[in-house]
Structure formats: C-alpha cells, structure tokens
Amino acid sequence: MARFESLLDTCGNTPLIGLPRLSPSEKVRIWAKLEDRNPTGSVKDRAALYMVRTAEEHGRLKPGATILEPTSGNTGIALAMVAKLRGYRLVCVMPENVSSERVQLLRMYGAEIIFSPAAGGSNQAVATAKQIATEHPDWVMLYQYGNEANARAHYETTGPELLRDLPTITHFVAGLGTTGTLMGTGRYLREKNPDIQIVAAEPRYGELVYGLRNIDEGYVPELYDASVLSRRFSVGTRDAVLRTRQLVEVEGLFVGFSTGAVFHAALAMAHEAVREGRAADVAFLVADAGWKYLSTGAYTGTLADAESSLEGQLWA
Amino acid sequence: MAIDVRIPTILRSHTGGAKAVSGSGDTLLQLLDNLDAQHPGLKQRLVTPEGGLHRFVNIYINDEDVRFQGSLDAKVNDGDTVTILPAVAGGAFGFAAASALRG
Numbered sequence: 393m394a395r396f397e398s399l400l401d402t403c404g405n406t407p408l409i410g411l412p413r414l415s416p417s418e419k420v421r422i423w424a425k426l427e428d429r430n431p432t433g434s435v436k437d438r439a440a441l442y443m444v445r446t447a448e449e450h451g452r453l454k455p456g457a458t459i460l461e462p463t464s465g466n467t468g469i470a471l472a473m474v475a476k477l478r479g480y481r482l483v484c485v486m487p488e489n490v491s492s493e494r495v496q497l498l499r500m501y502g503a504e505i506i507f508s509p510a511a512g513g514s515n516q517a518v519a520t521a522k523q524i525a526t527e528h529p530d531w532v533m534l535y536q537y538g539n540e541a542n543a544r545a546h547y548e549t550t551g552p553e554l555l556r557d558l559p560t561i562t563h564f565v566a567g568l569g570t571t572g573t574l575m576g577t578g579r580y581l582r583e584k585n586p587d588i589q590i591v592a593a594e595p596r597y598g599e600l601v602y603g604l605r606n607i608d609e610g611y612v613p614e615l616y617d618a619s620v621l622s623r624r625f626s627v628g629t630r631d632a633v634l635r636t637r638q639l640v641e642v643e644g645l646f647v648g649f650s651t652g653a654v655f656h657a658a659l660a661m662a663h664e665a666v667r668e669g670r671a672a673d674v675a676f677l678v679a680d681a682g683w684k685y686l687s688t689g690a691y692t693g694t695l696a697d698a699e700s701s702l703e704g705q706l707w708a
Numbered sequence: 709m710a711i712d713v714r715i716p717t718i719l720r721s722h723t724g725g726a727k728a729v730s731g732s733g734d735t736l737l738q739l740l741d742n743l744d745a746q747h748p749g750l751k752q753r754l755v756t757p758e759g760g761l762h763r764f765v766n767i768y769i770n771d772e773d774v775r776f777q778g779s780l781d782a783k784v785n786d787g788d789t790v791t792i793l794p795a796v797a798g799g800a801f802g803f804a805a806a807s808a809l810r811g
Binding site: 514515592596597607610611612618621622623624625626627628 | 753794
C-alpha cells in the first residue's frame with residue numbers, strides 16, 4: 393500500500409538500495425539509505441516531525457505559536473513544512489552567506505528569516521538564536537542540537553528500518569552534524585548488535601568556519617555522546633566532491649556533497665573489511681539529493697575547479 | 709621523514725603564521741611535546757592542565773579522530789598528516805557557513 397492520508401505520513405520508511413558496482417565484492421557490500429525520499433527531500437523531516445510532535449505533547453507548542461530555530465537548510469525546510477501543516481509560524485536564524493536556493497525554499501514554505509553575520513559562522517547563528525529566544529520568551533526554540541526528540545526519531549525509526557531491511561548490517565556510516573542521526577540510529581543498532589561499527593563522517597570546511605577568536609568559543613552539540621561512535625573521520629572537500637560524482641556516474645545516485653563525504657568513509661570501511669578478509673554489509677545514509685547544490689557548479693568541470701568553487705560556498 | 713601537522717587559523721600565532729608545521733614522535737603526546745619545543749605555548753592550547761585533550765579541539769591522524777584511537781596515546785608515524793581543528797556547530801547548519809577564505 394503506497395497511499396497516505398497526508399504528506400506528513402510519508403515521512404520515513406525510506407528505501408535501502410544496494411550499490412553493486414561500487415561494492416568491492418559479493419562478500420563486502422555497500423548499501424545506501426535514501427533519506428532524500430522524505431517529504432521535503434532530506435533526513436531532517438524525521439527530526440522535525442518528532443520535535444514538533446513532542447513539543448505538542450508536552451504542551452510547549454500551542455496553536456498559532458511561533459517556532460524559532462537556528463538552521464540554514466534542511467532542518468529549516470523540514471520544520472517549515474511541518475509548521476505550515478500544523479499551523480505554526482517559523483522563524484529561522486542563519487548565516488547571511490547561505491545559498492539563494494535555501495533562502496528561496498524556506499520563504500516558499502512560509503518561513504521568516506533572520507540573518508546572522510557570516511563571519512561568525514554557525515556558532516554565531518546558534519548564539520544569535522539563543523539571544524532572540526531570551527527576547528521572545530513565548531517563542532519556542534526546538535533547538536535540534538540539544539533536543540532529545542531529534543535523536544529519538546532515529547532511535548525509533550531509522551535504526552529499526554535499517555535492521556529490518558539489512559539484518560546482516562556490520563557498519564552504519566552517517567554525517568555528523570547535530571549528531572542526532574548517529575546518536576539515535578547508533579544507539580538502537582548497538583543495542584541489537586554490540587559488535588556493529590558506528591562510523592561518523594564530518595566535512596572539513598573552509599577556514600572561515602573555524603575562524604573563532606578562541607578555542608573556548610568552540611561548540612559540541614549537547615546531543616553528542618562519543619561512546620555511541622566507533623570511529624570518526626574528517627573528510628576534505630576534494631574527497632567529498634570525488635565521491636559525490638562517483639555515486640552519480642557509477643550508480644546513478646544523485647546526492648548532496650555531505651553524502652559524498654559519508655560515502656568516502658563508507659568506502660574506506662568496505663575496503664578495510666576486504667583487506668582483513670571479513671564479510672561486511674556497510675550501510676550509509678544519504679542525507680539529501682544534489683538539487684540544492686547545483687548552483688555551486690561543483691558537479692561538473694575539473695576536481696580542482698569544483699574544490700575551489702566550493703571553498704567559497706556552502707557545499708553540504 | 710616527519711609528521712605534517714595542519715594548524716588552524718586561531719593557533720597560527722604560535723607558528724609565526726604557518727598553516728603547516730612538521731614534528732616527530734611515536735605518540736600524539738610526544739608529537740605535541742616536540743611541536744611545543746619548536747612553537748612554545750601550542751600544547752597548552754590543545755591539552756588541559758589535567759592532561760586531556762581540550763573539549764573544543766579535534767585532532768585527526770590521516771583524517772581519523774584521535775579520540776577513537778587512544779586520544780593523546782594514539783600512535784603516529786612518519787609520513788602521517790595530523791590535522792588540528794576547533795569544534796564548530798555541525799550539520800547542514802555548519803556546512804552552510806562554509807564560506808570564503810581558502811585554506
């Protein structure tokens with residue numbers, strides 16, 4: 393049955409597909425969990441829906457309420473859709489240097505946008521949102537970085553779906569942002585299989601993002617619990633672009649650059665299993681498709697050109 | 709051969725502005741001691757008085773986070789690349805801020 397009562401009901405239960413051409417052998421297989429098949433096209437629909445429902449259940453969100461969230465992209469787009477269908481106003485705080493596609497998408501879904509200075513990067517936007525929240529005590533900040541419902545969405549849905557569809561899973565690889573996906577999915581899978589490898593891939597950004605005045609101004613999401621992870625990789629722009637292109641060229645899978653970074657780590661895990669003579673089923677998470685990143689120009693031309701064009705733009 | 713160490717902008721005051729320096733050692737701690745002898749004060753920015761890795765510092769050996777390889781006891785070898793980065797808010801949000809300034 394593929395009939396649903398409303399768009400919100402199509403959230404989750406995404407396909408898990410094999411990548412026969414990119415898998416190293418029949419014993420070491422790589423699988424992609426297509427989270428771009430969610431209502432607004434990203435994994436963030438799961439967290440948005442759970443965070444809103446939980447806030448409703450706890451009485452924090454009442455009809456007509458205003459939701460405030462620091463987000464540049466997928467979470468904002470997901471929240472905007474959920475807010476529209478549930479009757480809330482959404483205000484997003486984001487760095488002023490995000491791509492025009494994102495701003496257009498958010499406004500199209502009905503969100504209002506407050507820009508924070510680009511120079512402060514994401515940390516500055518989080519700080520700005522927290523400041524605005526104190527000025528508007530009646531606004532509800534769901535705060536994806538510290539909201540347990542974000543991780544719980546994955547504990548209750550993404551994790552069980554993966555184990556149902558791939559009982560032989562040996563590795564789960566995903567991007568590390570709010571850390572919600574890895575914390576929730578990782579906890580669930582590890583409870584069911586203590587030997588599973590939970591692997592994080594984080595993009596290595598351009599300089600400006602790290603341009604903090606002091607190490608003490610750094611930030612680790614409240615949801616993050618390192619004990620859930622087995623390993624954590626930092627993936628540079630060039631590797632992310634290379635793998636993003638490889639996915640579409642070899643398997644016809646059109647993904648965003650953060651997924652290229654995740655696939656880079658998944659491939660490393662698969663080849664490590666081959667070297668060690670072990671069988672493996674490596675599942676990685678496709679956070680979104682490539683549509684929102686076409687304007688970067690990084691899907692075509694030389695890798696060096698792509699790398700340089702992405703250094704000046706958001707790439708995931 | 710030596711170990712290549714990438715220095716983030718906020719720590720380059722210790723390296724005379726250099727983006728990358730080289731050092732030696734068998735473990736990350738030895739490497740940081742070696743670097744600190746060449747670039748005084750660097751280690752103190754990375755390691756707490758209690759002897760642990762600073763909470764808001766991430767260090768990677770060949771792109772893999774050292775906290776999952778024994779932290780300061782992680783093994784390093786000649787030819788490795790060590791990358792030091794401050795922790796920033798991540799996710800689609802962090803990526804969005806990935807603007808400007810080539811490293």
